[in-house]
Amino acid sequence: MLVIGLTGGIGSGKSTVAATMQQHGAVVIDVDALGRQVIAPSGRAEAAVIAEFGPGVADDHGHIHRPALAEVVFSQPDALARLTAISHPAINAELADLLRALPADGIVVLDMAILVESNLGRGYPRHSYTRVVVVEAPHELRVQRAVARGMQPDDVQARIAAQATDEQRRAVADAVLTNDGDLAHLTEQVTALWQRVLAWAAAA
Numbered sequence: 001m002l003v004i005g006l007t008g009g010i011g012s013g014k015s016t017v018a019a020t021m022q023q024h025g026a027v028v029i030d031v032d033a034l035g036r037q038v039i040a041p042s043g044r045a046e047a048a049v050i051a052e053f054g055p056g057v058a059d060d061h062g063h064i065h066r067p068a069l070a071e072v073v074f075s076q077p078d079a080l081a082r083l084t085a086i087s088h089p090a091i092n093a094e095l096a097d098l099l100r101a102l103p104a105d106g107i108v109v110l111d112m113a114i115l116v117e118s119n120l121g122r123g124y125p126r127h128s129y130t131r132v133v134v135v136e137a138p139h140e141l142r143v144q145r146a147v148a149r150g151m152q153p154d155d156v157q158a159r160i161a162a163q164a165t166d167e168q169r170r171a172v173a174d175a176v177l178t179n180d181g182d183l184a185h186l187t188e189q190v191t192a193l194w195q196r197v198l199a200w201a202a203a204a
Contacts, residue, residue, distance in 0.1 A: 002201040007115035008135030011142030013179035018111040031112035038090040045090035092123025099127040116164035134173040
């Protein structure tokens with residue numbers, strides 16, 4: 001099985017690339033969605049998060065109230081690290097379960113925003129990504145795209161500042177796609193990339 005880590009900053013077009021790779025035959029796993037899943041009711045990390053942060057982050061039914069948790073995480077200096085220490089191993093365990101259930105000759109894409117900044121997708125050696133694809137776009141274009149989706153410009157700038165830089169992503173990349181044109185241009189790049197992906201899979 002070939003497992004690829006796909007990453008890119010907000011507004012880069014990462015999700016579009018993931019969808020296009022899925023059309024070519026890849027199984028796409030949304031790692032960000034798994035992050036929400038593990039703290040959802042009966043999620044793998046729900047009980048541990050409530051135990052760590054207290055009943056103040058729970059709703060009337062005893063489940064995590066995401067706005068309350070977010071308020072704690074962003075108001076305490078070490079809270080994000082404490083949350084990550086609980087949630088990221090849970091996400092990696094979910095990933096391992098998902099990957100075990102897939103065909104051994106498959107091609108899997110882990111769609112994740114914080115590949116460089118975390119150990120996500122690398123928690124279990126037999127189920128870790130071995131190739132990295134980075135999607136990037138000019139800064140101002142990324143801001144325009146995110147604003148068009150309803151975000152405030154200041155929030156977008158803050159998100160970009162908090163994420164890894166293009167240079168940090170390129171340093172770990174096996175392939176870089178530059179999404180500075182229209183959808184047709186990006187689709188052409190993904191089609192060309194897919195030939196490399198097939199070669200990676202054959203060599204895996």
